[in-house]
């Protein structure tokens with residue numbers, strides 16, 4: 623029997639696996655498509671904060687950005703490239719946002735090459751997406767297997783009727799929901815990244831309409847999670863790769879003039895975001911049992927998450943939107959502290975917030 627089974631080997635599943643195995647736990651890690659076969663394998667994996675004026679998402683991404691830069695550099699410096707990031711405003715509204723960001727931020731601002739639009743430049747970095755997931759999960763027993771059944775019996779989780787573990791962590795991204803809970807609100811957004819050969823040198827990681835990596839030996843990546851209307855499970859037609867490539871190159875041309883371009887490889891995947899854009903990390907409410915309670919008032923504006931009934935020894939780490947590589951080390955730290963020491967998860971990232979909203983709406987009729 624394993625201490626913990628982690629389902630999903632994207633950056634979230636890999637980071638929690640790393641934390642758990644580092645703490646001496648026996649971990650079995652599953653992924654139906656292989657390590658980083660989902661959104662994580664497609665990512666440009668830029669480590670960037672959120673350049674907005676204010677808000678919860680900006681705050682958590684700021685903390686996660688500082689934490690993750692340090693985490694990757696300290697533990698996996700060979701898979702992490704430090705580079706200056708150039709964030710260029712898209713339009714006039716963005717010009718104002720970036721001006722305010724620059725006034726308020728405590729990050730060190732670097733000199734930036736002149737741009738027509740407002741620009742912020744800071745020290746940042748890029749992760750080697752697939753190799754990072756592999757390195758993080760190397761101390762677990764990895765099985766390339768799709769999980770189709772999860773049963774809890776006599777204090778143990780039975781997975782695919784074959785494996786047993788005391789705890790389960792769901793890190794399944796936007797691909798499959800193993801639990802049928804109506805309040806879990808996640809949506810998949812399709813993304814496409816191309817690696818291109820070019821004779822143009824680029825020293826910065828540039829973010830504007832798409833993200834462009836610095837060039838290394840004449841190669842750079844251009845990526846975006848831009849196609850919100852395409853979903854592989856619902857679309858009637860296949861994703862048009864050629865159209866996606868043209869869109870990426872056209873958008874990149876607003877930020878940098880790239881010469882002698884040859885597309886070397888395409889990467890595509892779904893990234894999962896929550897409906898309020900904040901990530902989801904922590905235990906999951908059993909809605910059916912919790913709704914049966916006579917003592918809980920679901921119409922309150924200040925729900926008490928401790929009054930809910932939760933799946934035993936089961937947690938989730940998901941909903942990172944376009945910032946999975948920024949958030950994962952930070953979220954994994956929150957989750958490992960919850961699993962190993964029972965440290966409470968903050969309400970803003972707790973999955974129970976979605977149950978509270980769903981149950982309130984339901985009770986209002």
Ligand SMILES: Cc1cc2nc3c(=O)[nH]c(=O)nc-3n(C[C@H](O)[C@H](O)[C@H](O)COP(=O)(O)OP(=O)(O)OC[C@H]3O[C@@H](n4cnc5c(N)ncnc54)[C@H](O)[C@@H]3O)c2cc1C
Pocket residue numbers: 629630631632633634635652653654655656657658659660661662663664665666667668669767768769770793794795796797798800812813814815833845846847889890891892893894939940941942943944945946947948949
């Ligand atoms: C083109 C693109 C560019 C991006 N650029 C960036 C960027 O620059 N910076 C950044 O921080 N983020 C970026 N992102 C977002 C980032 O990739 C996601 O936030 C991140 O990958 C989410 O990781 P995850 O582990 O939650 O999900 P995933 O990587 O999707 O992993 C989930 C895994 O679970 C597996 N799985 C699901 N169900 C089961 C099951 N039942 N049994 C077994 N396995 C299962 C899937 O096969 C999958 O591998 C980008 C995304 C895309 C698509």
